[in-house]
Amino acid sequence: MNPASSAFSVRWDIFLLTLGMCLVTYIPRALPALFGGRLRLQPWAQRFLNLIPCAALTALIFPGILNTDPARPWIGIAGGIAAALLAWRRCPVLVCVLAAIGVDFVLYSFLP
Amino acid sequence: MQQATREQFFRGLKAGVPVMFGFIPVAIAYALSARQAGFSALETILMSLMVYAGASQMMAVGMLSTGSAMGPIVLATFLLNLRHFIMSTYVMRELPEKTRLPQRLLSAFCITDEGFAVFSAQKDENRTMPFFAGLAVITYLSWVGGSAIGAFASGLIPQTLLNSFNIALYAMFIALLAPGLPGKPKLCLLVLFTAALSALLGRLMPASWALILSTLAGAAVGAVFTGESAPEEENLP
Numbered sequence: 001m002n003p004a005s006s007a008f009s010v011r012w013d014i015f016l017l018t019l020g021m022c023l024v025t026y027i028p029r030a031l032p033a034l035f036g037g038r039l040r041l042q043p044w045a046q047r048f049l050n051l052i053p054c055a056a057l058t059a060l061i062f063p064g065i066l067n068t069d070p071a072r073p074w075i076g077i078a079g080g081i082a083a084a085l086l087a088w089r090r091c092p093v094l095v096c097v098l099a100a101i102g103v104d105f106v107l108y109s110f111l112p
Numbered sequence: 113m114q115q116a117t118r119e120q121f122f123r124g125l126k127a128g129v130p131v132m133f134g135f136i137p138v139a140i141a142y143a144l145s146a147r148q149a150g151f152s153a154l155e156t157i158l159m160s161l162m163v164y165a166g167a168s169q170m171m172a173v174g175m176l177s178t179g180s181a182m183g184p185i186v187l188a189t190f191l192l193n194l195r196h197f198i199m200s201t202y203v204m205r206e207l208p209e210k211t212r213l214p215q216r217l218l219s220a221f222c223i224t225d226e227g228f229a230v231f232s233a234q235k236d237e238n239r240t241m242p243f244f245a246g247l248a249v250i251t252y253l254s255w256v257g258g259s260a261i262g263a264f265a266s267g268l269i270p271q272t273l274l275n276s277f278n279i280a281l282y283a284m285f286i287a288l289l290a291p292g293l294p295g296k297p298k299l300c301l302l303v304l305f306t307a308a309l310s311a312l313l314g315r316l317m318p319a320s321w322a323l324i325l326s327t328l329a330g331a332a333v334g335a336v337f338t339g340e341s342a343p344e345e346e347n348l349p
Binding site: 002013014024059082087094103 | 133134137138141149150151152153154155158159162163164165167168169171172174176177178179182185186187188189190191192193194195196197198200201203204205213216217219220221223263264272273275276277278279280282283284285286287288289290291292294299302303306307309310311314319322323326327328329330331332334335336
């Protein structure tokens, strides 16, 4: 993607993307409002929907994390391990994110 | 505003303060990633105003910077945010019967993992429309405000630090995923299966389609074989 020309420009393709994301995010949020909360789902449908975030997060992490720095996959792995260790100890999301950024910042600062 | 209504509204605001501390830094991290990927400041803020779903905004930025087309990004956003359907169903059931449709539709826009978690933890007396409105106002403003701070601060931050922000979204995904796994061997197996599938499909097709297919396949296999619920997500709109 080419960078935007100025801080206040809005490109058409980015606007349409945002609008599309807005609609597909709002519709599932709004449907239960129309039903007034009277909707019941089949157990298998409920399980499938419950598992979507877990599956989506996994697919988002692998293999993308190896490409945070395409020339140096260990940058992504190191940051990921830091985040995973802290998450395992039930640290807040923010702490995990800051720790991963910190680890990678140290690596970038001191290694070639 | 009536006294009781106002009191409920402020109680909602107060209940949202911890969420605010969670949202602002994550929103700043999102905005820095977006600026790093070539978004303008206004585009960065507009996405927070219109979509209001952090993980999918991070994902969109990540997919755009790897050259993905728009269609797969919208589809992946849909899948990732489908979970709000469940949360919205719950919140709509808990709001008082007499709540009007326009108020329900506006509340629905503000359904987030966080807001849902706070609201569902309330005593019955707090499960009112003004309380939810207070909660929604503070969380939405935190997300948009944090995005604005990040969008305009990006020029002040050195390149090495910006490069280090590339890990931010993966760290966030890991932080959301990992706490739900210990003690749930079937869910761990599902994560391994989905990761392997995603890595395999990633070699066969564009990354965005591999993401969508492995998400659907992972959740379907999980729904058939595990019967276990997904981890509770935290700190994300």
